[in-house]
Amino acid sequence: MEGKNRKILIADDEPDILEILKYNLVNEGYQVITARDGDEALEKAKKTQPDLIVLDIMMPKKTGVEVCELLRMQAAFKDTLILFLTALSDEGTQIKGLETGADDYISKPISPKVFISKVNSLFRRWQKEDAAVLTINGLIIDQQKFIVQYEGKDISLAKKEFELLYMLASKPGRVFLRNEILNRVWGAEVIVGDRTIDVHIRKIRQKLGVDCITTVKGVGYKFEL
Amino acid sequence: MEGKNRKILIADDEPDILEILKYNLVNEGYQVITARDGDEALEKAKKTQPDLIVLDIMMPKKTGVEVCELLRMQAAFKDTLILFLTALSDEGTQIKGLETGADDYISKPISPKVFISKVNSLFRRWQKEDAAVLTINGLIIDQQKFIVQYEGKDISLAKKEFELLYMLASKPGRVFLRNEILNRVWGAEVIVGDRTIDVHIRKIRQKLGVDCITTVKGVGYKFEL
DNA sequence: TTAATTTTTCATTAAGTCTTTAGATTCTTA
DNA sequence: TAAGAATCTAAAGACTTAATGAAAAATTAA
Numbered sequence: 001m002e003g004k005n006r007k008i009l010i011a012d013d014e015p016d017i018l019e020i021l022k023y024n025l026v027n028e029g030y031q032v033i034t035a036r037d038g039d040e041a042l043e044k045a046k047k048t049q050p051d052l053i054v055l056d057i058m059m060p061k062k063t064g065v066e067v068c069e070l071l072r073m074q075a076a077f078k079d080t081l082i083l084f085l086t087a088l089s090d091e092g093t094q095i096k097g098l099e100t101g102a103d104d105y106i107s108k109p110i111s112p113k114v115f116i117s118k119v120n121s122l123f124r125r126w127q128k129e130d131a132a133v134l135t136i137n138g139l140i141i142d143q144q145k146f147i148v149q150y151e152g153k154d155i156s157l158a159k160k161e162f163e164l165l166y167m168l169a170s171k172p173g174r175v176f177l178r179n180e181i182l183n184r185v186w187g188a189e190v191i192v193g194d195r196t197i198d199v200h201i202r203k204i205r206q207k208l209g210v211d212c213i214t215t216v217k218g219v220g221y222k223f224e225l
Numbered sequence: 226m227e228g229k230n231r232k233i234l235i236a237d238d239e240p241d242i243l244e245i246l247k248y249n250l251v252n253e254g255y256q257v258i259t260a261r262d263g264d265e266a267l268e269k270a271k272k273t274q275p276d277l278i279v280l281d282i283m284m285p286k287k288t289g290v291e292v293c294e295l296l297r298m299q300a301a302f303k304d305t306l307i308l309f310l311t312a313l314s315d316e317g318t319q320i321k322g323l324e325t326g327a328d329d330y331i332s333k334p335i336s337p338k339v340f341i342s343k344v345n346s347l348f349r350r351w352q353k354e355d356a357a358v359l360t361i362n363g364l365i366i367d368q369q370k371f372i373v374q375y376e377g378k379d380i381s382l383a384k385k386e387f388e389l390l391y392m393l394a395s396k397p398g399r400v401f402l403r404n405e406i407l408n409r410v411w412g413a414e415v416i417v418g419d420r421t422i423d424v425h426i427r428k429i430r431q432k433l434g435v436d437c438i439t440t441v442k443g444v445g446y447k448f449e450l
Numbered sequence: 451t452t453a454a455t456t457t458t459t460c461a462t463t464a465a466g467t468c469t470t471t472a473g474a475t476t477c478t479t480a
Numbered sequence: 481t482a483a484g485a486a487t488c489t490a491a492a493g494a495c496t497t498a499a500t501g502a503a504a505a506a507t508t509a510a
Binding site: 419427442 | 485
Binding site for chain 4: 198201
């Protein structure tokens with residue numbers, strides 16, 4: 001089910017919980033690292049650079065909140081997802097957690113199903129950058145299937161055309177500079193003349209038959225439908 | 226406290242909850258739009274393009290889950306944060322919510338403190354992308370989209386005009402010397418006559434239709450609305 | 451290999467932007 | 481208030497940039 005190859009670090013002092021969560025995560029295709037206290041969590045976090053860190057609040061050596069604070073101070077963990085486990089349904093602690101820079105928390109007792117859902121959901125948001133299917137008004141762009149439809153009709157685009165359209169449509173309204181386009185669609189090393197972009201834009205406009213790409217002279221192009 | 230100018234749409238059929246949440250959010254400096262059922266939520270979402278949408282699961286017309294599904298199909302709401310409110314501590318529903326593409330959920334009864342914490346926390350993740358958008362009274366200058374709007378109407382500026390306006394509007398009230406303007410908009414090497422600036426200023430004044438650029442004779446120009 | 455398609459280049463044309471010019475106007479100050 | 485300086489205005493021409501048509505080069509499929 002999952003092509004994701006994501007690393008998750010779980011820190012909790014209760015071996016049972018560690019075991020259950022690990023089992024479920026591995027089942028979903030995640031790589032799992034475990035730690036039994038705050039210091040071990042810190043150390044393993046630095047060594048393995050996980051994508052998500054799950055911290056129990058109550059742990060020996062250092063609490064989850066302390067670990068979180070220490071991690072957030074380091075640039076390497078600025079964007080790492082952090083999730084708290086808390087036995088206390090204590091409101092104060094929950095708030096403290098979120099304000100320290102955690103991304104979410106789950107109250108014990110934990111249901112494995114809810115846990116997995118939450119983890120998946122956190123990642124889903126994170127990887128949003130490259131969502132597979134764009135739908136804008138009547139236009140459907142499916143990156144996986146490499147298909148474009150407009151108002152039900154299939155439109156066959158060549159590779160470069162597709163990539164260009166996908167790039168523009170992924171942020172409707174935003175202007176992409178010619179340079180940005182060259183870098184992303186052609187790659188930084190490839191050198192092509194300026195007119196090349198224009199010609200591809202023209203092809204897309206022709207094939208779509210709708211006026212959805214706007215020229216911003218001297219700047220670039222933007223998509224809007 | 227907050228420089229954030231974020232829009233939040235709350236949809237719930239219970240006026241009390243709407244009221245309490247709105248009060249707290251406004252207090253934190255957010256802009257709040259409300260809706261009383263699923264259809265109204267959809268409609269207002271499209272119209273106002275909020276940054277965060279809070280959906281009650283149980284609503285007339287359409288449930289929160291349905292609204293969420295419909296929104297997620299549209300590219301414009303690909304990155305919009307969605308948060309569920311649920312009275313059911315029912316595990317199944319929670320999972321369904323997350324799998325539909327919601328970013329989080331909160332169980333009723335809701336503690337305002339926890340709610341605000343969660344909202345702030347959701348946004349914190351986002352803030353990196355912060356687009357360079359200036360908003361001054363009715364004037365919106367969006368550098369990414371290369372768009373200027375005044376009181377809802379689009380105003381099309383050429384590149385130099387846009388840069389010039391953006392420069393002035395980025396520090397309302399401050400006077401920019403003609404030299405500063407030349408350096409920033411034209412670059413240090415380029416040599417153009419003095420009248421060139423005037424002419425561009427005039428164009429901007431014409432196109433905007435509002436008197437927002439003031440001449441400071443012998444010195445330069447300043448923006449004020 | 452040939453044929454078909456895709457990608458790029460080039461020359462030409464079209465569209466728009468930027469700058470200059472010059473006379474009118476406004477402002478400042480002696 | 482009159483002279484000088486600075487800015488406004490409108491229009492023309494210079495200059496940039498993009499759209500277009502056609503064809504060569506490169507790639508892929510048959």
